[in-house]
Amino acid sequence: DVKVTQSSRYLVKRTGEKVFLECVQDMDHENMFWYRQDPGLGLRLIYFSYDVKMKEKGDIPEGYSVSREKKERFSLILESASTNQTSMYLCASGGGAQETQYFGPGTRLLVL
Amino acid sequence: QKEVEQNSGPLSVPEGAIASLNCTYSDRGSQSFFWYRQYSGKSPELIMSIYSNGDKEDGRFTAQLNKASQYVSLLIRDSQPSDSATYLCAVNTKAAGNKLTFGGGTRVLVKP
Numbered sequence: 637d638v639k640v641t642q643s644s645r646y647l648v649k650r651t652g653e654k655v656f657l658e659c660v661q662d663m664d665h666e667n668m669f670w671y672r673q674d675p676g677l678g679l680r681l682i683y684f685s686y687d688v689k690m691k692e693k694g695d696i697p698e699g700y701s702v703s704r705e706k707k708e709r710f711s712l713i714l715e716s717a718s719t720n721q722t723s724m725y726l727c728a729s730g731g732g733a734q735e736t737q738y739f740g741p742g743t744r745l746l747v748l
Numbered sequence: 749q750k751e752v753e754q755n756s757g758p759l760s761v762p763e764g765a766i767a768s769l770n771c772t773y774s775d776r777g778s779q780s781f782f783w784y785r786q787y788s789g790k791s792p793e794l795i796m797s798i799y800s801n802g803d804k805e806d807g808r809f810t811a812q813l814n815k816a817s818q819y820v821s822l823l824i825r826d827s828q829p830s831d832s833a834t835y836l837c838a839v840n841t842k843a844a845g846n847k848l849t850f851g852g853g854t855r856v857l858v859k860p
Contacts, residue, residue, distance in 0.1 A: 666846075667846045669847075678850060678851075678852045678853065679792075679836070679850045681847065684846065684847065686845075686846055694847075726791055726792070730846060730848075734779070734780040734797065734799055734840065735780060735840045735846050735847075735848065736780075736782065736794065736797060737782075737794075737838070737848055738794060739784075739791040739792050739793070739794075740791060741790070741791050742790070742791040744789075
């Protein structure tokens with residue numbers, strides 16, 4: 637079974653804080669993704685990585701950065717958290733010929 | 749026009765009936781198609797994938813793909829209250845590489 641884990645289920649941070657969200661997968665997948673999900677806006681891709689140290693911007697990269705130093709680990713960084721980054725953050729790992737993606741449990745982030 | 753479109757619902761279905769969900773996509777180069785189930789407050793869970801025209805059955809779920817008409821559907825037979833969730837359609841195109849494009853989701857309510 638594919639397992640994707642995320643470092644926190646719930647997180648509360650203050651405006652201006654640096655926030656790290658970490659994602660780990662155990663399926664040796666090449667591809668990893670960070671999404672955010674907001675009511676009425678659906679799933680939006682922030683960044684993805686197709687290899688160690690490789691990254692590409694998704695649809696809404698502003699205010700975020702990522703790091704992939706090891707194949708199994710993909711981190712999302714909010715350099716200076718703002719209230720409009722309050723959201724559900726979902727990590728996914730993908731692979732195989734059909735690029736199937738599997739999601740972690742999500743991190744609900746509240747920025748005050 | 750959105751790349752992947754779903755009726756947002758809610759689709760209200762009596763317990764034991766068949767729930768029929770539709771998804772249309774705009775890119776004729778789309779190759780892989782996925783259905784995810786998402787319970788409120790949880791992350792998406794992969795329930796079906798389909799790559800070839802026709803039907804694919806897995807338990808009470810049947811996915812149907814018609815590439816000529818550019819739609820993919822999901823049937824849930826003998827619907828149960830536990831099937832109440834939002835169902836996301838996702839599509840992979842060769843042009844998108846490793847990425848999936850998600851529809852907005854259809855909310856299904858199964859009433860006892």
